[in-house]
Amino acid sequence: MPNLLANNELMAAIDLGSNSFHLAIARLDHHEVRKLASMSEKVQLAAGLDENNYLTEEAIERGVACLARFVGRLDTVSPERLRVVATNTLRQAKNANVFIERANAVLPKPIEVIAGREEARLIYLGVSHTNASTDKRLVVDIGGGSTEFIIGKGFEPILTESLQMGCVSFRKRFFANGEITEKAFEQAIAAARKEIMVISRTYQKTGWDSATGSSGTIKAVKQILQGLGMTDEHEQITFKGVKHLQKQLLKMGHIDKINFADVKDTRKAVLPAGVAVLLAIMSVLGIDTIAYSDGALREGVMYDMLGRFASEDVRDRSVQALLTRYSVDVKQARRVVKTAQNLFEQVQRTLSLTEEDGDILRRGAYLHEIGLAVSHSGYHRHSAYLVQYSDIDGFSQIDKNRLAHMLQYHRRKLKTEGYDTIKSIAGNDLVYLTLILRLAVLINRNRSKQENLTLTLNIAGDKKWQLGIIGNGDNIDLVLSDLDEESQFWQKWGFVLQINPVK
Template identity: 50%
Template sequence: MPSTPRLREDGLIAAVDMGSNSFHLAVARLDHGELKLVEGMSEKVRLGGGLDDKDRLTEEAQARALACLSRFAQHLDGITPDRLRVVGTNALRVARNAPAFLKKAEKILNHPIEVIAGREEARLIYMGVAHTLASNARRLVIDIGGGSTELIIGEKFDPLLMESTYMGCVSYASRFFADGIISPKAMERAITAARHELAPLVSTYRELGWDSVVGSSGTFKAMRQVTMALGLDKGSGQLTADAVRELHRLVLRFGHVNDIVLPAIKDDRKSVLPAGLAIVIALFEELGIKAMDYSDGALREGVLHDMLGCYADEDIRDRTVQAMMSRYHVDIAQAERVATTAAQLLEQVAAILASDETGNSNLLLRAARLHEVGMAVSHTGFHKHGDYLLRYSDMAGFSQPVQEKLALLVGSHRRKIKPEQYTSIVEAGGLTLLRLCLLLRLSVLLHHSRRRDPLPAIRLRTDGLRFVLGFPPGWLSAYPLLEQDLREEVEVFASVGTALEIT
C-alpha cells in the first residue's frame, strides 16, 4: 500500500526496536518514496531474561540495555526527532520498574520511547513483513519474540486478525529450562504451555484461514538455517513440519544447552533454542502448519513504514479514530466543530507554548474528535467513560503512552481537574499536555450549545502562565450561559496554576 510520502527525501529515517530478546536498529533513506536500508544493527540484550520474580528489571539487565542503546545512539547523530521512532515491547510492558528504566534510556537516546501494546506490535510486524515479502495471498505471519508471540492473518498490506500471546523464547527459557537441562519432561511441559496459550485462538484463526505461512523472528531464522544446513528442508528453503520434528529429536539428544552443536546455531542462541523450538512445535501442531517461509522484515521495518504512513495521505491513527467515532456513535458534526476550534486556538499560541510540533497538534485534534466517545456508555460522567475506553481499547497505530495522553485529555475535558488528574497529566506529558488540556476544555465550552452557527473571530493570547481569550465587543453578552461557563472555567484554570482572562 505504498503512498506518496510527505516526508522529505533529503535525510535518513531510523527505528529502534527494544525487544525482550534483542535490540534492533534500522537506518534507512527515502528514495522516490521507497525505503532503502542504509544500516542495521542487532544485539542480544535479553531484557526479558532480566525480569526477577517480582517482575522488576535487574540492574544487570538494565546495564546491558543501556550499554546497547549507547552504542546505537552513536549511529543516530544527525537524525532529527521527527524521523526517529523508538519502541519497546513485552519486557517493558511487564516490568514494574519500566518507567524508571525508560527515563535513563530516553536520556541516552535523547528521544522518547513508546511502549507499544501487543496487538499494535502485531500490526507493525505484519506491516514489516508485507513490505519486505510481496504477496497477494492471504498470509499467516508469526513472530516469536523474547516475551511474546504475535500471530497475524492478513492480505496484501491489510491485517485482518491480530493477536499477541504471552509466550516467548526468553520467558520460556527462564520458565522451563532455567538450569539449561533439555529433558523430555521439560520440553513436554513447555510445548503443553504453548498449546494452552494458543488454544483460545485456534478455531478463530483456522476458520478465517490462510494460503501461506511466514515466520519473521530470529527463532524461525535460526531453525530454518539449521534445517537447511542439515538438508532437512529437502531443497525447499522452507521450515517444514517434518524438519521441526527431526530438530526436536536432535535437540533432546544434547541434554544441555551448553552442549548443543548444530550448524548455523551461534552460542548466544543456544540458551533459548529449546524454548523457541517448543513454541514452534506447538504452533505447527495446533495450527496444522506444514511449511513456513521466512521474512527478514519484522517490527523495525514495520515501524519505519508506519512512520512513512504518518506523513502520507492516510495515517492509520486517523483511520482508528474514525472507526472509534463510528463504533461509539459520536456526533461527528459536533466533534469536528470542537476540533476546528481547538486547531485555531492552538495555532494562535503554538509558538509561545512550544507546541508547534505536528504530534501535539494531532494529539489535540484526535482528543477533540473523541471527547464524547464515553456517551455510548452513559451521559453521566461520560468523560470518565471516555478515559476508560481510550486507555484500554486496542487502538491501531497508537503507542501506550500516546493512548494514555489521549485518555487524560478526554477524561479531563470537563468538570474540575482533580489534583490526581493534574499530577497524571504533568507526569505523562509535562506542561505541554496540561496546556493542550486547557485548550480542549475551552474548545468544548465554546461549542457547549451545539449550535451550527460559526463562532466569531476569537483571539487567544498567552505567555505560558496566563491565557487571554478575546471576543468581538458585545458578542459574549448575547450568550449568558457561555459567559457563566467561562467564569467558572477561570477557577478551573486557577486550580492548575494558570490564569484565564475573558475580554
C-alpha cells in the same frame, strides 16, 4: 502535515525486544524503505525479570549500555525520523518506568511501549512490505517474551493477537538449567499449546493460503534445517524438519553442547524453547510448511512512520473507527476540532507547541465524547477509560496515556492533583492542550455552528490566558456565563483566564 521525509533522507527504528535489541537505518527510495545498516544485540531483557516481574539492575544496565552504542550510529538521523518501540518485557515489568527514564536520558527520542496487538500490526506491516504477496497469509513472530499471530492480505491485517509465550520466558520456565530433556520439551509444548488453543478456532475459521514466520527463532531454525538439508524445495521450514531438529537437540542434551553451524552462543540458550513454541504452533494450527521473512517489527515501524510523514497516519483511521464504533455525534466532534485547531494555531508559537501536539489535540477533540456510549454521567471519565484500555491501531501506550488524561480533565471542576498528574505525564505541553480542549468544548456546548463568534487567544506569560470573543445573539451570553465559571476552575491549576467580550 507536510511530508517531512524526502527521497534519500535517512530514517531509523530501534526495537527493544525481550530477547534482542535491534537498530535499523534506512533511506526512502521512491516510496520504498531501503535498509542501509543494522545492529543487533542479545540483551535478553526478559531474562532480567525476577519472580515478581521487576527488572534487575544488571538487566537495566545491559539495556541502557546497548542503546548508548546504538545512539553512536544515529548522528546522521534526525530525531523526527526515529522511532524507538518497546515490546513485551517493558509491558510486563513493574519497574519499566525506571528503565525507560534511564534509557530516555541516552536516546534522542523517547521510548514508545506498544501493546501486543499493535506490535502484531507493525510486524505484519514489516513482513508484507518486505515479502510482497497476494496470498491471504498467516504471519507468526516468536519473540523473547511474546508471540504474535496475524492473518492479513496485501498490506492490511485482518486478525492480530499476541500471546504470552516466547523463547526467553519459556527458557526460564522449562530449560532454566540448560538441560534439554523430553520432559522439558513436553511441558513447554503443552504450555504453548494451551495458549494457542485460545485463538485456534478463530484463526482457522478465518483461514489462510500460506504461512510466514519472522524474527530470530524462525530465522535460526531455517538456517539449521538448511544446513541439515531438511527444508523443502522452496527452502521453507517443514513440520517434519522441526521434529527432526527437536530430536537432534534431545541427543545433544544440554545447551552448551549445541553445535549447529551459524548458531551463535546467545541463540543456543533459547533455541530449545523456541523450537518447542514453533512445534506447538505448527501442530495446533495444522501448519505443514512455513516461509521466513527478513522483515519484521523494525521494518514495520519505519513503514508506519513513512505513512505518518505522507499524511496516511493509521492513527487517524483508528480515530474515525472509534467514532463509528461508539456512535459519536460527528458534527459536534468536528465543531470542537475546528475551534480547538483555531485556538491552537494562535498560541502554538508562544507556547512552543509542536505539530505532534496539534495532532494529539485534534484526536482528543474528535474522541472527547466517546464515553457517552457508556453513560452521560461522568462521560469524560468513560472517554478516558475507553482510550486508555482499548487496543487502538497506531497508538503506543504513551499516546493513549496522554489522550486519556486530556479527556479525563476536559470538563467539570479541576483539582490540584489533576494538574500534578498531567504535568508528570507530559509536562506543561499536555496541560496547555487540555486547557485548549476545555475551551473548545465549552464554546461549542450548545452543539450548533459558531459562525457568529470570532475568537482570539493570547498568552501573557504562560499562566495568564486572554480570550477575546466577538459575537452577537443569545448564545454569546451563555458562553460568557460558562467561561466565567471556567475561569474559577482554572485557578486550581494556577492559571488566570481573562475574558474580553466584544458584542
